[in-house]
Amino acid sequence: xxxxxxxxxxxxxxxxxxxxxxxxxxxxxxxxxxxxxxxxxxxxxxxxxxxxxxxxxxxxxxxxxxxxxxxxxxxxxxxxxxxxxxxxxxxxxxxxxxxxxxxxxxxxxxxxxxxxxxxxxxxxxxxxxxxxxxxxxxxxxxxxxxxxxxxxxxxxxxxxxxxxxxxxxxxxxxxxxxxxxxxxxxxxxxxxxxxxxxxxxxxxxxxxxxxxxxxxxxxxxxxxxxxxxxxxxxxxxxxxxxxxxxxxxxxxxxxxxxxxxxxxxxxxxxxxxxxxxxxxxxxxxxxxxxxxxxxxxxxxxxxxxxxxxxxxxxxxxxxxxxxxxxxxxxxxxxxxxxxxxxxxxxxxxxxxxxxxxxxxxxxxxxxxxxxxxxxxxxxxxxxxxxxxxxxxxxxxxxxxxxxxxxxxxxxxxxxxxxxxxxxxxxxxxxxxxxxxxxxxxxxxxxxxxxxxxxxxxxxxxxxxxxxxxxxxxxxxxxxxxxxxxxxxxxxxxxxxxxxxxxxxxxxxxxxxxxxxxxxxxxxxxxxxxxxxxxxxxxxxxxxxxxxxxxxxxxxxxxxxxxxxxxxxxxxxxxxxxxxxxxxxxxxxxxxxxxxxxxxxxxxxxxxxxxxxxxxxxxxxxxxxxxxxxxxxxxxxxxxxxxxxxxxxxxxxxxxxxxxxxxxxxxxxxxxxxxxxxxxxxxxxxxxxxxxxxxxxxxxxxx
Amino acid sequence: xxxxxxxxxxxxxxxxxxxxxxxxxxxxxxxxxxxxxxxxxxxxxxxxxxxxxxxxxxxxxxxxxxxxxxxxxxxxxxxxxxxxxxxxxxxxxxxxxxxxxxxxxxxxxxxxxxxxxxxxxxxxxxxxxxxxxxxxxxxxxxxxxxxxxxxxxxxxxxxxxxxxxxxxxxxxxxxxxxxxxxxxxxxxxxxxxxxxxxxxxxxxxxxxxxxxxxxxxxxxxxxxxxxxx
Ligand code: FES
Ligand code: FES
Numbered sequence: 001x002x003x004x005x006x007x008x009x010x011x012x013x014x015x016x017x018x019x020x021x022x023x024x025x026x027x028x029x030x031x032x033x034x035x036x037x038x039x040x041x042x043x044x045x046x047x048x049x050x051x052x053x054x055x056x057x058x059x060x061x062x063x064x065x066x067x068x069x070x071x072x073x074x075x076x077x078x079x080x081x082x083x084x085x086x087x088x089x090x091x092x093x094x095x096x097x098x099x100x101x102x103x104x105x106x107x108x109x110x111x112x113x114x115x116x117x118x119x120x121x122x123x124x125x126x127x128x129x130x131x132x133x134x135x136x137x138x139x140x141x142x143x144x145x146x147x148x149x150x151x152x153x154x155x156x157x158x159x160x161x162x163x164x165x166x167x168x169x170x171x172x173x174x175x176x177x178x179x180x181x182x183x184x185x186x187x188x189x190x191x192x193x194x195x196x197x198x199x200x201x202x203x204x205x206x207x208x209x210x211x212x213x214x215x216x217x218x219x220x221x222x223x224x225x226x227x228x229x230x231x232x233x234x235x236x237x238x239x240x241x242x243x244x245x246x247x248x249x250x251x252x253x254x255x256x257x258x259x260x261x262x263x264x265x266x267x268x269x270x271x272x273x274x275x276x277x278x279x280x281x282x283x284x285x286x287x288x289x290x291x292x293x294x295x296x297x298x299x300x301x302x303x304x305x306x307x308x309x310x311x312x313x314x315x316x317x318x319x320x321x322x323x324x325x326x327x328x329x330x331x332x333x334x335x336x337x338x339x340x341x342x343x344x345x346x347x348x349x350x351x352x353x354x355x356x357x358x359x360x361x362x363x364x365x366x367x368x369x370x371x372x373x374x375x376x377x378x379x380x381x382x383x384x385x386x387x388x389x390x391x392x393x394x395x396x397x398x399x400x401x402x403x404x405x406x407x408x409x410x411x412x413x414x415x416x417x418x419x420x421x422x423x424x425x426x427x428x429x430x431x432x433x434x435x436x437x438x439x440x441x442x443x444x445x446x447x448x449x450x451x452x453x454x455x456x457x458x459x460x461x462x463x464x465x466x467x468x469x470x471x472x473x474x475x476x477x478x479x480x481x482x483x484x485x486x487x488x489x490x491x492x493x494x495x496x497x498x499x500x501x502x503x504x505x506x507x508x509x510x511x512x513x514x515x516x517x518x519x520x521x522x523x524x525x526x527x528x529x530x531x532x533x534x535x536x537x538x539x540x541x542x543x544x545x546x547x548x549x550x551x552x553x554x555x556x557x558x559x560x561x562x563x564x565x566x567x568x569x570x571x572x573x574x575x576x577x578x579x580x581x582x583x584x585x586x587x588x589x590x591x592x593x594x595x596x597x598x599x600x601x602x603x604x605x606x607x608x609x610x611x612x613x614x615x616x617x618x619x620x621x622x623x624x625x626x627x628x629x630x631x632x633x634x635x636x637x638x639x640x641x642x643x644x645x646x647x648x649x650x651x652x653x654x655x656x657x658x659x660x661x662x663x664x665x666x667x668x669x670x671x672x673x674x675x676x677x678x679x680x681x682x683x684x685x686x687x688x689x690x691x692x693x694x695x696x697x698x699x700x701x702x
Numbered sequence: 703x704x705x706x707x708x709x710x711x712x713x714x715x716x717x718x719x720x721x722x723x724x725x726x727x728x729x730x731x732x733x734x735x736x737x738x739x740x741x742x743x744x745x746x747x748x749x750x751x752x753x754x755x756x757x758x759x760x761x762x763x764x765x766x767x768x769x770x771x772x773x774x775x776x777x778x779x780x781x782x783x784x785x786x787x788x789x790x791x792x793x794x795x796x797x798x799x800x801x802x803x804x805x806x807x808x809x810x811x812x813x814x815x816x817x818x819x820x821x822x823x824x825x826x827x828x829x830x831x832x833x834x835x836x837x838x839x840x841x842x843x844x845x846x847x848x849x850x851x852x853x854x855x856x857x858x859x860x861x862x863x864x865x866x867x868x869x870x871x872x873x874x875x876x877x878x879x880x881x882x883x884x885x886x887x888x889x890x891x892x893x894x895x896x897x898x899x900x901x902x903x904x905x906x907x908x909x910x911x912x913x914x915x916x917x918x919x920x921x922x923x924x925x926x927x928x929x930x931x
Contacts, residue, residue: 020865021857023873024880026808026848033807035797096794097783167812167820167874167908214810214874215908247813435872435909599868599914606910631906632817639902642912 002487002551004590004656009514010448012653014595017440018454019212019433028212031184032244034173040069042092042233042243043099044226045106046253047081050115050314050624054079054088054108061105062091067098070237072229080113082287083314084625085252087225092233092241115314117624119259119284122311139303145276149267151344157332158261158686159669161284162615163251164321165636168214170224170254171244174231181206181231185223186244188216189471190432194464196222197231208464210432217434217607218320219255221471251629255319256617258291259283260328261686264336266301268344272356277304283328285310286317293325297333298403298561299357314624315617320473322604323406323662327611327669331687334402334670339683346386350674351375351401363561367403370563370585370650374401377583377646378565388681394573397580398679400566404666408659409558410548411476413484414467417446417492418543423531425450426458427488430466431481436661437596438477444593445482449489451514452530467545475659479556480548482592482657486555487546495542500533556656560587564605564667566675567643572698575691577613577676579643582668587650589658594649601647601664608668610637612687635688762838769841771796773806774850784838788830789814789821791837792847808848808877812906819905820878822885823847829885831904848877851884859922859929860884869918871909878905883919892923 004011022028059071070092075081081088089106093099116122139145146152172185172193181201185208187193194208200223213220223231230243245254260283267276274296283291290310341353351371358364375381380399389396415429427446433439442459450457460466461481469481497508500518504511504526512521519527527533548556567580586601614635618627628634669687676694677683684697763784771778771791780795789811797805809832812820816834823832824846851858860883863869870876879902886893886901893901898919907915 016865016868017870019873020868020870021861023870023876024848024861024864025852025857026806026877028873029807030874032811033793033805035794035805035807041794095783096790097785165908167810167818167872167906213872215872217908247815435870435874437871595868596871599871599911602913603871603910606912607908630815630817631813632815636906636908637912638904638906639899639912639916642899645913 001554002490003554004486005448008448010444010454012591012594015440015444015454015593016595017437018443018459019439023212030168030212030214031172031186031210032168032214034184034242036173036175036240038239039173040092040094040233040237040239040241041096041099042090042230042241043096043103044090044229044249045088045103045108046249047084047086047088049081049110049112050084050117051113052081052110053113054081055111056109057089058107059089061107062102065098065102065105067094068102069093069239070233072232072236074225074229083252083316085249085316087253090229090233090243092237115624117313117315117619117621119261119282119311119313122284122313123282123309135307137305142276142278142303142305145303146265146267148269149275150270151340152265152267153336153340153343154265155336155339155683156261156263156685157335159259159328159331159611160616160686160688161256161259161315162611163256163617163634164217164219164254164319165631165634166215166217166219166250169245169247169250170220170226172223172227172230173240173242174234175240176234179203183208183223183227183231185210185227186213186220187222188220188432188434188473189222190462190464191430191468192221192471193223193227197227200228201231209462211462213432213434215435216472217322218324218473221473247631248629251617251634252626253316255321256286256316257321258285258318260291260293260332262295262332264332266336266340268340272344272348272353274299274301274357275303277301279306281306282309282311284313284315286315287312289317291318293328295329295332297329298359298405299333299337300359315619322607322665326404326406326662326666327608330402330404330667330670331673334667335673335683335685338400338674338677342387349384351380354401354403362559363405366561366587366650367563370561370587371401373648373650374563374565374583374585377648378567378581380565383567387678389679394571395569396572396679397567397569398675398677400568400671400674400676400678402564402667402670402674404562404663406475406560406663406666407558408475408479408560408662410479410483410552410556410657411474412468412470413480413548414469414545415481415484415488416467416543416545417485417488418541419492419496419534419537420541421534421537421539423534424458425452425456426460427485428460428466429469429481429485430464431461431469431477432472433461434472436472436477436600437593438472438481440596441478441482441592442485445485446489449486450493452516456530475661475663478592478659479657483551483555484546484548487548487551488544491544491546492542495544496533496537499536500528503536554656557589557658560658560663562586562663562667564671566671568672568675568679570676570679570694572680575694577672577689577694579609579672581644581646582609582671583646583648584664585648585650586660586664587652587658588660589655590653591649591651592657597649597660598647600660601649602645604662604664605645605668606637606642607665609641609672612669612672612689613637614688616688767838769838771837771840771845772843773845774847778802778804780837782837784836786837787833788823788835788837788840788845789832792832806847806849810874810877812874819882820875822878822881822905824881824885829882846881848880851880858884859925860887860919863918863922863925864915867914867918867921869911869915871911875905875907879907879915883922886919887923887926891926893919895920
């Protein structure tokens with residue numbers, strides 16, 4: 001069975017990004033930055049109402065404006081528009097300014113329809129929006145279990161809709177050369193996007209290029225409407241077209257994380273073990289998508305029942321967002337766990353309570369280690385107190401903990417490795433770098449296998465012209481890509497060894513590549529430098545291809561658990577929450593690049609801080625219009641809001657490579673919510689924990 | 703000044719209700735023009751000869767006008783409508799310049815309304831959000847973008863430190879952070895951690911790189927000190 005080298009020179013060390021200098025100097029060209037000769041700028045006209053029908057539409061005035069080169073109808077008269085921001089038509093013009101004027105010139109008559117803009121409205125009988133239900137029941141009669149219980153707790157918890165806020169918006173630059181389409185797209189899937197464009201236009205192939213992309217977080221997996229429209233306009237105009245959404249469009253039409261609310265009743269027996277769980281849950285994922293999330297979460301319960309309702313409202317649809325469903329599940333479940341622990345025994349340590357309720361899976365050991373390690377790092381023993389800080393003064397301090405889990409596993413990936421006669425090494429893989437560091441993973445892994453330095457490898461990713469790899473979602477890229485690259489390099493090296501062995505009068509299997517040399521194992525002197533070794537290839541380079549399937553068993557794995565701890569202070573006079581410190585213990589198997597792996601964890605935690613304290617998409621109930629599709633009223637943490645974040649990587653090299661994009665963002669908000677409850681003595685049931693909500697909870701109104 | 707010239711040009715057609723859009727540009731243009739005429743009566747915003755004729759109206763545009771911009775120590779001629787922001791002039795128009803077209807897209811457009819800092823540039827020594835300044839206002843001023851932070855081919859210590867500390871992930875916010883950090887170190891070579899946070903409070907990073915950005919600024923500051931900064 002293939003495996004990673006037991007002695008590793010590079011993997012697990014801290015390696016700065018190979019494309020770092022391009023990013024700090026402005027030299028990195030994102031899709032948003034592609035300027036081609038004759039480039040046109042496109043914009044989309046969108047529904048101004050939460051719910052309406054197009055009565056008539058006249059593109060004529062826009063079409064005849066000087067500087068406008070193409071117009072395109074997306075919807076037609078009679079079509080329904082389901083949310084403020086739904087696409088209607090698009091224009092391409094010589095400048096953005098003209099395109100903006102042209103949108104204003106389009107004449108549309110609308111018939112306004114009744115709208116639904118909140119979960120509550122959707123749940124009301126007779127609401128114009130449909131809803132769906134699902135039910136799940138297992139184990140014995142919940143009621144019986146509850147009768148036997150040592151403690152029962154009932155509570156309502158919730159999370160609001162948030163949006164991805166990718167700093168680079170969705171969109172692409174499209175260029176036709178005859179029947180050939182090239183798209184520079186801000187996407188998490190170069191192959192998926194290329195294929196979808198080719199299918200739409202019924203052409204043999206479309207090339208998608210993404211050398212740099214400014215964040216996706218789960219929302220960028222295909223060309224979307226705006227990508228198709230850009231390519232349509234480019235075709236009509238006979239010129240390249242750039243269409244990247246503006247900030248408001250990004251908020252309204254490019255995805256969101258659904259809301260999640262839960263009314264839960266749960267019980268424990270006299271040992272403090274969960275024995276019953278009964279939940280009614282609901283949430284909205286927009287006008288046509290659901291709002292599912294896992295529950296119960298992490299902690300197993302045999303007797304359980306859950307009824308879920310998806311609320312359809314007149315808002316943009318959800319898209320996968322960093323660990324879809326899990327941050328919601330974690331917030332509900334871990335809040336409940338703390339409340340239940342408090343009800344069972346106000347003096348019982350919530351860490352101990354969790355240890356009693358861990359799953360009996362492979363994760364049991366991992367969670368145990370993480371809980372003990374994290375507790376030590378946050379100062380749990382010294383600073384934890386039963387609920388409610390009795391210290392004098394308005395600032396109350398508290399500690400909280402929460403757990404998360406994720407599947408992951410190695411995603412689809414193929415790679416090629418080419419060794420040239422002059423010693424050059426090229427490695428290609430059709431994956432992409434969302435900011436996660438994949439661009440650096442490729443040469444890092446190749447250099448490890450070939451015994452070279454990172455600078456010796458020319459790694460190429462970010463194009464559908466390279467060997468196919470899956471979209472970067474589900475924390476699967478690092479595993480899949482590193483295994484595919486390792487296997488391709490291993491194969492190429494074997495071919496090189498076969499050619500070099502006769503020159504060293506040894507068998508190929510006696511050879512080894514390390515320290516920039518190819519030599520007979522045990523005798524560094526009996527060998528060649530890498531360059532000398534490659535010289536045997538002359539004009540005939542070696543190219544080897546591999547699929548991650550050839551090595552995934554043993555080299556990569558799935559199923560991870562993570563624990564996070566929060567230390568907060570809350571001002572009970574103003575309701576403000578201040579973070580003192582967060583500890584994130586991340587289960588990360590064999591670390592590929594320690595530097596970027598830690599960055600991923602930091603980033604996940606910060607996204608969790610935003611979720612717990614600041615973010616909320618707001619719709620105006622009377623009109624259904626978005627209130628904060630921007631970055632001043634849609635709040636995100638800034639430099640002054642960030643606490644010390646202690647990242648602890650729980651190394652488990654024998655488990656192989658594990659993706660780390662999603663797990664670290666799962667339990668942060670729940671840990672913060674628990675810390676706040678610990679500080680002020682009451683639960684603030686719904687995140688974000690705004691000052692208003694904190695004050696309401698203190699007044700017993702929540 | 704006639705009533706006509708005070709009014710921002712009317713949007714070319716449909717009302718905001720019809721299209722559902724409200725353009726900040728019209729608003730900006732109105733503000734900037736009235737502010738400009740108040741400060742420089744009779745001179746106009748543009749010092750250029752074409753506009754310095756006797757009784758030159760303070761009103762410029764709405765048609766494109768030729769302006770000169772000094773970016774990273776080089777002068778460029780661009781033709782832009784007065785409503786074009788400095789950010790858009792840099793990103794969309796410099797590459798169309800007649801003298802020496804140049805592709806300066808390092809400065810990023812993210813919120814386009816002065817709340818994220820991704821478009822930060824240094825204008826006459828002060829950081830500004832280039833999405834909230836009109837290009838025509840920047841004539842005769844020195845503009846430094848992220849492309850002008852390096853000293854020749856030598857990365858600036860702040861750039862070196864960002865790479866080493868991994869003060870970047872997707873990198874889309876990074877140009878703004880680099881420019882803000884450089885401006886901070888220019889005026890305060892040895893900032894305290896609080897001063898660093900305060901100076902960078904106008905920049906938003908969605909990937910969550912803040913902690914390492916702070917480290918990078920500290921590292922750069924120490925290195926500059928060692929070098930006698
Ligand atoms: S783009 Fe200028 S501040 Fe956000
Ligand atoms: S690095 Fe991606 S937004 Fe800051």
